Amino acid sequence: MTSSEEKAKAKKEFEDVFPTLAEEFLTTIRSRSFPNECVEWLKKCIYHNVPGGKMNRGLSVIDTLEILKDGKVSSEELFKARVLGWCVEWLQAFFLVADDIMDASITRRGNPCWYKMKYFRQDPYYVDLLELFHEITLETEFGQLLDLVTAPEDDVDLNRFSMEKGIFPNSEVIGKIGTDIEDNKCSWCINQALLVATPEQRKLLDENYGKKNPENVSVIKEIYKQLDIEEKYKNYENESFIYLSELISQLDETFLKKEVFNSFMKKIYKRTK
Known part of the structure; x- marks a missing residue:
């Protein structure tokens, strides 16, 4: 069985x-005793939001277990890993629904956006899992807070942006219609443009960023093109990959194998969906 066939089978x-x-x-x-209409609504909500993505997060749970146990995984362990992987995917679906609401996004994974589990309770790591999910929830919501407070749609001020605050979601590539420009988002792209824009380009950025009109958006995209922002990101991505690979290579494998991190990084490097 080829590597691609094995991946397809695992998925x-x-x-x-x-x-x-x-x-x-x-x-x-x-x-x-919920009415059947409520049950059907929840079913529709679950199937609309949870499955359907690349599932890198969930699949990485299984990959990590197999790496840590050198492939010697029992059927029970494998099933639990799949369940935990889906817990991660379920949590991610919640984040995506919240993100879409806050961003007023139009589509997610090719479908219109929407706007919600008891294994492991007897296992000794149950509390650790719970705390980890809570911690990730907190960190994610901090990120959402930063995303929103730096980008009030009724007060566009590019002077409040900085690379320390900036995020790069190449939204049109990773599965939802991009609205960073219209929504006045402090993205990696606008911060890069601000670093190298000429006075004339900066004036156009100030005048057109954060506007809903497609003509204003086109002006910003044209400046991005002039400044070669896409190529800058590709270089940044490659440099980051090299840097992270070097950090991983220095890990002490006494407690955790390097391949756990390499496996996940391979899933997201040069991601196009």
Whole structure:
């Protein structure tokens, strides 16, 4: 079996677990005597938002377990890893729904945007998992807060932007219609443009950034093109990959294998969806 066939098989086996988890959740809802309309609405919401992406986060849980155990994984361990992987995907779906609301996004994964689990309780690492999910939730919401307070749509001021605050979501590539320009977002692109723009270009950026009109957006995109922002990002991405690879190579494998990090980085490097 080729590497691509193995990946496809692993993904299919991971996907096959989702209906079981979804049905267990829906069974819990039914046991509370919710009207059938509510159950069907929740089912539609779950299937609309949770599956369908690249599932790198969830699949990385399984990859990490297999790496740490040198491939000697029992069927029970493998099933738990798939369940935990879906927990991560479920949490990510929640973040994406919240992100879409805050960004007033139009589509997600090719579909119109929408706007919500009990394994591991008997395991000794249950509390650790819980705390980790809470910590990641907190960090993510901090990021959302920074995203919003630096980009009030009714007060466009590019002077408040900086690379320390900037984020690079190449939205049109990673699966939703990009609205960073219209939404006055403190993105990596605008910060790079501000660093190298001529006085004339800076004036146009001030006059057109954060405006909903397609003509204003086109002006910003043309300046990005003039400043070769896309190529700058590709160089930045390559440099980051080299830097992170070097850090990973220096890890002490006494506690955690380097391949855990390499495996995940390979999934997101040069990502196009």
